[in-house]
Amino acid sequence: MEQGAQRALLLHSSSLSDSPQNFGNPSSIHWAGRKAKSAIDQARDTIAAALGVEDPDSLCFTGSATEAINAALKGFFFHEHREGRQVRLVTSAVEHEATLETARFLESLGARVELLPVNQRGELDLGRLESALEKKQSKESVLVSLLAANNETGVIFPWEKAAKIAKSNGAYFHLDGVQALGKLPGFRITNHVDLASFSAHKIGGPKGVGVLVIRKGTPLVSHLHGGAQERKRRAGTVNGPGIAAFAAAAAALAQRDLAAIDQLRAGLEAKVSELISGTAVQGAGAARLVNTSNFLFEGVRGEALLMALDLEGFAVSAGSACNSGSILPSHVLLAMGLDKAAAQSAIRVSLGPHNTQEELSLFTAALEKAVARIRAQGPRASLRS
Ligand code: PLP
Numbered sequence: 001m002e003q004g005a006q007r008a009l010l011l012h013s014s015s016l017s018d019s020p021q022n023f024g025n026p027s028s029i030h031w032a033g034r035k036a037k038s039a040i041d042q043a044r045d046t047i048a049a050a051l052g053v054e055d056p057d058s059l060c061f062t063g064s065a066t067e068a069i070n071a072a073l074k075g076f077f078f079h080e081h082r083e084g085r086q087v088r089l090v091t092s093a094v095e096h097e098a099t100l101e102t103a104r105f106l107e108s109l110g111a112r113v114e115l116l117p118v119n120q121r122g123e124l125d126l127g128r129l130e131s132a133l134e135k136k137q138s139k140e141s142v143l144v145s146l147l148a149a150n151n152e153t154g155v156i157f158p159w160e161k162a163a164k165i166a167k168s169n170g171a172y173f174h175l176d177g178v179q180a181l182g183k184l185p186g187f188r189i190t191n192h193v194d195l196a197s198f199s200a201h202k203i204g205g206p207k208g209v210g211v212l213v214i215r216k217g218t219p220l221v222s223h224l225h226g227g228a229q230e231r232k233r234r235a236g237t238v239n240g241p242g243i244a245a246f247a248a249a250a251a252a253l254a255q256r257d258l259a260a261i262d263q264l265r266a267g268l269e270a271k272v273s274e275l276i277s278g279t280a281v282q283g284a285g286a287a288r289l290v291n292t293s294n295f296l297f298e299g300v301r302g303e304a305l306l307m308a309l310d311l312e313g314f315a316v317s318a319g320s321a322c323n324s325g326s327i328l329p330s331h332v333l334l335a336m337g338l339d340k341a342a343a344q345s346a347i348r349v350s351l352g353p354h355n356t357q358e359e360l361s362l363f364t365a366a367l368e369k370a371v372a373r374i375r376a377q378g379p380r381a382s383l384r385s
Contacts, residue, residue, distance in 0.1 A: 052188030
């Protein structure tokens with residue numbers, strides 16, 4: 001395990017013991033509460049620095065990135081709706097379900113929702129964003145919400161330019177930065193981003209902690225009521241031990257060797273394409289994250305492959321994690337123009353800082369065998385022609 005992740009877990013378990021940081025409620029005025037608050041303030045500074053955020057108070061801790069995204073989209077909608085303004089959400093067809101399903105819910109409450117398409121490589125056309133924003137009406141409030149990078153294909157969106165375009169057209173911008181932190185070299189939130197969501201467990205921290213960055217002055221109401229925590233932006237006692245571990249994982253990112261992971265991933269894709277005929281890497285040719293490969297093997301169902309690899313001890317995903325266990329084809333691959341059968345034959349391989357070349361060699365051999373065995377059982381899926 002990477003040293004940073006190990007430290008994050010150690011910190012998590014030591015904070016879970018009976019230490020004052022854990023015993024105290026950071027909202028309490030007594031000594032134990034003050035200790036807990038001070039530990040959270042320190043963590044807030046560390047995470048803000050890792051994100052390139054100048055004002056640590058703009059960080060609002062949540063229980064996950066899904067919650068942060070809900071807080072951003074619903075908080076904006078409810079604020080603007082209360083002011084009597086029509087709300088439009090402009091997002092893309094390949095967003096995480098946290099964004100897409102929240103947008104659908106808000107649509108049922110009267111928001112207008114526009115989904116921007118992607119091309120066959122999964123790339124976003126900024127021209128489409130510009131034309132969507134040119135139509136902005138005077139009494140309309142627009143929130144653009146986009147991924148920094150896709151969780152299924154690793155394809156990177158031109159989010160900095162998109163945020164600039166949003167601002168110059170009088171719209172607000174939310175960034176789903178979950179996949180960018182720790183996987184996109186030099187990632188820092190820029191000035192044009194009003195809201196941004198992140199998750200601790202995507203960088204080696206614990207599950208159950210996220211953060212929403214809220215630039216001062218962004219119109220937003222709290223999505224949770226019943227307490228004044230997090231500057232009245234998210235009611236409920238915060239997860240102190242989880243936040244401390246999130247900070248430890250964030251601090252460790254500076255030591256992460258992204259170039260080494262990129263090299264491993266490039267080697268893996270080259271080897272798999274060489275050894276296994278009918279392989280297609282989704283998003284190949286587009287700018288992608290260092291750690292994500294989305295493979296499609298002609299005539300092979302992703303789920304069958306996932307199970308075969310699982311028996312060999314390898315954990316890969318078919319489609320998006322939220323669709324695992326179901327036979328739904330990935331909405332991301334469908335939006336990239338694949339048909340249903342092809343979209344169901346994809347697997348996603350994510351590398352971490354702890355993976356080695358030896359592991360990848362074992363993985364490639366297991367993959368080659370599994371694909372051959374499944375193909376021998378008969379063709380059940382097709383690639384895009
Ligand atoms: N957004 C993206 C791009 C993700 O990959 C994920 C999780 O996989 C999320 C949002 C949701 O994060 P969480 O698991 O913290 O709710």
